[in-house]
Every structure is written in C-alpha cells, then in structure tokens.
Amino acid sequence: MALAGFLPGSAIYVELYYLRASVWGHRINVLYSILFIFFILLLITTAIVTVIFTCYQLVAEDFRWWWRSFLCGGSVGFYLFGYSIYHYHHRTDFSGALQISFFFGYMACISYCIFLMLGTVGFLASWLFVRRIYSSL
Numbered sequence: 001m002a003l004a005g006f007l008p009g010s011a012i013y014v015e016l017y018y019l020r021a022s023v024w025g026h027r028i029n030v031l032y033s034i035l036f037i038f039f040i041l042l043l044i045t046t047a048i049v050t051v052i053f054t055c056y057q058l059v060a061e062d063f064r065w066w067w068r069s070f071l072c073g074g075s076v077g078f079y080l081f082g083y084s085i086y087h088y089h090h091r092t093d094f095s096g097a098l099q100i101s102f103f104f105g106y107m108a109c110i111s112y113c114i115f116l117m118l119g120t121v122g123f124l125a126s127w128l129f130v131r132r133i134y135s136s137l
Contacts, residue, residue, distance in 0.1 A: 004053050005075030008045040008118070009083075012038050016080070020087055024103070043121055046073050050122030051129045058130070065126060073122015077115025081107060 015038040021027045050073045054065045084107040094100055 003075075004049050004072035004122075005077075005079045007049050008042055008076050009079035011045050012042050013083075016083060020091075024087075024092060042076070042118070046076060046118045046121050047125035049073075051125050054126040054129060058133075065130065066123065069126035070119040070123045073125075074115040074119030076118050077111040077113075080114055081111040084111065 015035060018027075018031075019035070050069050053072045054069050057065050057068060084104070088094065088100075088103060092103070094103055
C-alpha cells in the first residue's frame with residue numbers, strides 16, 4: 001500500500017518544490033494554471049494506481065478492497081510528509097522551537113488533508129471500477 005503513493009508523489013515532485021518555495025521561502029508562484037494541471041494529473045494518477053492495486057487484490061481473491069483502496073490513494077500524504085522532513089533538513093534554515101513546531105504542524109495538517117482527499121479519490125475510483133466489472137455478472 002505504501003508503494004502506491006510513489007508514482008503520484010513523483011508526478012508532482014517538481015511542482016512541490018515551487019509550491020514550498022512560495023509558501024515557506026517568500027517567493028511568488030504566478031503559474032496557477034500549471035499548478036491546476038499538476039493537481040488534475042495527481043488526481044488521475046492516484047485514481048489509476050489505486051484501480052490497478054485493487055485489480056491485483058481482486059485477482060488474488062481478496063475482496064476486502066475498501067480500506068486498502070483508501071490507504072493506497074492516501075499514501076501520497078505520507079510521502080508528502082516525508083518530503084517535508086527532507087525539505088526542513090536540507091532547504092530551510094529554521095532554528096527555533098516555535099518555527100519547527102509551526103512548520104511541522106502545518107505540514108502535518110496539509111499532509112493529512114492530502115491523505116483524506118486522495119484516499120477518497122482512490123476509494124471512489126476503485127468503487128466505480130468494482131461496480132463496473134461486477135455489473136455484468
């Protein structure tokens with residue numbers, strides 16, 4: 001399940017750098033159309049990867065796909081928080097307990113929101129896939 005977030009996470013890796021630079025580095029991000037395209041790409045990639053993992057699970061005759069599809073889609077949030085740890089150690093020069101708690105507190109909230117959003121996308125994509133393949137039986 002944790003590997004399911006690697007492909008969607010790597011699809012938005014470059015845009016995450018510019019997004020973090022605009023939020024934490026006081027730079028201005030003016031390419032909102034590119035950000036929107038990457039967001040749509042993230043949603044599509046998450047849906048496809050989750051459907052593929054659900055298909056593998058159904059082929060193995062394991063029909064408990066509901067929570068696994070949610071966790072497969074939401075695992076991008078874990079990669080996002082891991083990248084936050086990397087970003088903190090290598091790209092920022094924060095140096096206080098308040099700055100550290102502020103940074104990791106906000107990044108934990110953002111990662112959790114991404115986890116919930118992409119988990120829902122993965123579940124709905126898997127649900128539509130399962131409903132479609134079992135409708136003919």
